[in-house]
Amino acid sequence: MSETKTKPEAISDQELAEMVAQVDTGARHPLGIPGKMLFFIPLAWSLFQLWYASPLPFTVGFGVFNDTEARAIHLAFALFLAFTAYPASKRSPRDHIPLLDWVFAFLGAAAAAYIYVFYDALSGRSGSPTSTDIVIGVIGMVMLLEATRRALG
Numbered sequence: 001m002s003e004t005k006t007k008p009e010a011i012s013d014q015e016l017a018e019m020v021a022q023v024d025t026g027a028r029h030p031l032g033i034p035g036k037m038l039f040f041i042p043l044a045w046s047l048f049q050l051w052y053a054s055p056l057p058f059t060v061g062f063g064v065f066n067d068t069e070a071r072a073i074h075l076a077f078a079l080f081l082a083f084t085a086y087p088a089s090k091r092s093p094r095d096h097i098p099l100l101d102w103v104f105a106f107l108g109a110a111a112a113a114y115i116y117v118f119y120d121a122l123s124g125r126s127g128s129p130t131s132t133d134i135v136i137g138v139i140g141m142v143m144l145l146e147a148t149r150r151a152l153g
Helices: 013-025 032-053 056-060 067-085 099-117 119-124 131-152
Strands: none
Touching (some): 032 067, 067 099, 099 131
8 A cells, every 4th residue: 555645735825814804804795885884884883982982072062971871882883793794604695795684783783772772761660671671672682692603603
């Protein structure tokens, strides 16, 4: 028997860069308006975080958020981006965002935004949720679990 040692195939720099990009950016690169959204929404999120962390809101007297409101806005951005940037599975399309992912993105963002929009009412009845609060909470938890699965693999 002859022994033949085969060298492992070398990965080109381009293939390696694509593998890293898939892990770092979510592996979805839609064109057109969705592609622009995947640029501008993270930009808006970053600007929101800078605004919230800076003394400017207190200086101008506009856009002052308490911690719960800021967390709700932060979660809305995160859920929206998780569903639009990360595909559901390896077989999911990478060149466009399927309709179901758009639905999940808006459902998740709306569930998180519910906390911000109805903050006063929610804090006034803490410990006594309405049926709407429970339904929105369950939807939000399911969306959060799915977004986490997508983002972390």
